[in-house]
Amino acid sequence: MPETPAYPVGLRLAGRRVVVVGGGTVAQRRLPALLAAGADVVLVAPVTTPAVEAMAEAGEFTWERRAYQEGDLEAAWYAIAATDEPAVNAAVTAEAEARRVWCVRSDDAEAATAWTPATGRSEGVTVAVLSGGGGPRRDPRALAAVRDAIVAGLGDGTLSAPRGRPRTPGVALVGGGPGDPDLITVRGRRLLAEADVVVADRLGPRDLLDELPPHVEVIDAAKIPYGRAMAQEAINQALVEHAKAGRSVVRLKGGDPFVFGRGMEEAQQLAAEGIEVTVVPGISSSVSVPAAVGIPVTHRGVAHEFTVVSGHVPPGDARSLVDWSALARLRGTLVMLMAVENIGAIAEALLAHGRPADTPVAMIQEGTMATERRVDATLATAGERAREQGVRPPAVIVVGDVVTVGPAAGPGAGPAAAPAGPAAGPDAAPAADTRQ
Incomplete structure (x- = not known):
């Protein structure tokens, strides 16, 4: 008989009893998400990992310092059997079945009544990936790879998805990092992908500008040392005008906006005009x-x-x-x-x-x-x-x-420049505008 697919559902566990049996690494991985969901967690285990013990001592959940016993799942809404003893996990699963409690079993997924999906989150969206039916369950690593690809695409804007809420006009001061486009933050890249207007510094991660849709207006706010430069007043005015026109504006800077980046000057000007400002820190050069x-x-x-x-x-x-x-x-x-x-x-x-x-x-x-x-x-x-x-x-x-100190250290005053560092590569981009 062919395997039937699992029915995906989201559990609302806030204030509801969840029992986790076992205090090892599986529990350590599952507890944070349960606590973030607001569950009333009870952990049953004679010993735990140091991280789990620290969470218990901080009062994040109730820890019953003993072995599992029949009746522990009373009034539970959800259970996880995560010990390293198959007989104990089987007993937990049996009680869950008798009490009609959904139960995940870490050592034998086929004996469980629920599966934990590979889960990720991006800007209010939860992505949960389960194996399909009709054959053997896929390798969890493959499921995690699918999840990671979706979350990364949503995070950096490369995976387009309809927005569930109207876009809020305003300005995001985004630190682009030291120059390599891979070193911008996930949030910075996402905001860049959603922008209507990008006001870009010369030494921000300019390779990312090529990824913008054709309708996005790019304004060159370059400041060439001892050369041509867009006046700061003109930059401020451009930010104000576009934001007041109802557009989503990204001020893309090199490095971090507040490390010699004049980010606060721009934020103060925008605040004086009543414009909402979002600051996205960047990796400082x-x-x-x-x-x-x-x-x-x-x-x-x-x-x-x-x-x-x-x-x-x-x-x-x-x-x-x-x-x-x-x-x-x-x-x-x-x-x-x-x-x-x-x-x-x-x-x-x-x-x-x-x-x-x-x-x-x-x-x-x-x-x-x-x-x-x-x-x-x-x-x-x-x-x-x-x-x-x-x-x-x-x-x-x-x-x-x-x-x-470092392995690439050059001589104190050698006759020639040391070779490029290990981070250099064909896909690298200009550095932050604070490195002048």
Whole structure:
């Protein structure tokens, strides 16, 4: 007789008794979803994993510290038999059958009355994938792969689905990450896919713009260092005008919107105009670009702190807000953004205030891009090395002993630039606009 398919249904378990028998890794995986559904969970197990025990001690569910016994499923709506003893699981399943309680059995799906689907969620949509009937159940890994593909497609906008609610006009300030399009957040990519208008920085993940539907208007908000630039006032005005026209607007930035990205200036302007603003954090180039070439900004026994500094204003300039003498006294890592033009003056200031001349320096140009390269130096030679090697924006400059920690560390002041880091590849894209 051919196998009949399972009937899919969603259980509303809020406030209802759910019994989980067994405290191992299966319970550890299933408990969070049950608790998120608001179930009144009772766990029956003499011992549990440390994670499950911590959840119980936090009062997230009731833990009966004993073996299963007949009657434990009284008044239950749902049960999970998840011990490593088949006889116990069979007894739980039998009681569930007698009490007409749906029961999942972890060790023998065919003996259960319910199956746990491969489940994922994306923006209010729950995706549950079950094996079909008419043959043997599919490998759970295959079901999980189907689930993951659907959730990923919904999350990043590559799987188009009708929206269940009207689109809300407004502006999303989206951090695009250090440049590689794969390093934007899932939420950022989804909002980008849903946008009517995209106001894009030069060094955001521009490869993603090619994926936008033809009707999406793209506004170039490029700021070329010491060259052409769209004025910040014009950017603000464009955001306001399109949002007030009822459009969904994404302000796509490199790195993180609030790390030297003028994101707060834009948010304040939009708030003053009564426009709803959503901020989507991005991976900052200050930590991700060094990581891409094997440099940790902190490392046990080497650096317990790191400081991120804008170097667009040189030491001694009346506009500078940086205390270079204090930075020179720090023992941790110094990460400088927008510092290529002034690296010579900055190095001199750090040396003058006591930073050792042999302090390692790495200059990572166009990090996470196919054109990524790393130039190593010391504080004493940084300015000269930057000129010799033609280092240009965008670049992140790292000062400190962590430069020599990673497996890809270059010589302190070698004769040539180190090769591109491991993150470089043919699909990489421009870096964040803070790495100038």
